[in-house]
Amino acid sequence: MKVLKYEGKTKEEAINKCQKELNKEINELYIIEKEQEGGLFKGKKVLIEVLVKEEVIKYIKDFIQNLGNLMEVQINSEVRDVEDIIKVILVTDKSAIIIGKDGRTLEAIQLLIRQSIRGLTGFNIKVNIDASNYRKNKERNFEYEVKKIAKDVLKTKIEVKLDSMNSYQRRIVHTIVSEFNNLETVSVGESPERYVIIKYKED
Secondary structure (H helix, E strand, O other): OOOEEEEEOOHHHHHHHHHHHHOOOHHHEEEEEEEEOOOOOOOOEEEEEEEEHHHHHHHHHHHHHHHHHHHOOOOEEEEEEEOOEEEEEEEOOOHHHHHOHHHHHHHHHHHHHHHHHHHHHOOOOEEEEEEOOHHHHHHHHHHHHHHHHHHHHHHHOOOEEOOOOOHHHHHHHHHHHOOOOOEEEEEEOOOOOOEEEEEEOOO
């Protein structure tokens, strides 16, 4: 992966230069904007740093293949970009090993890839990894539990404090509860101990 740099008086000008040179659509690129001070008689300039998504996807595929070799496990991967989130499906006949207890190995692989990309490029790319629909099923169960708790709060009018969770899980809770009339959510505390309270509210 190579971080490319382009300069212009505006972000649009810098992006146009980039697209013209690379012959890529904007949705095929990751872009970071960095404003630069000009010289004594020069105005400000906009510097953008660019990563081509296609190269990031290739890097992830190679990373997984090398990891599989080290683990002595055959792993195939399906990698695609969905709205600036790279979604990776690992295909292997050793799913239990790849997933690990409570999904810890899968979580570790995801973290390694994110940190590797950030270390090499400075870009924080969102990478979500799953195997045998483990995360998908876990998320479905999580959503089911949140809906169940929300219905209990609606019925009893007694607020419920949920366990601490990451920002993605909290966002799911807020979204689900927003669909219920007479319920509201409040996030409390600091990460990683930040949690959500589901409350009853009168009309």
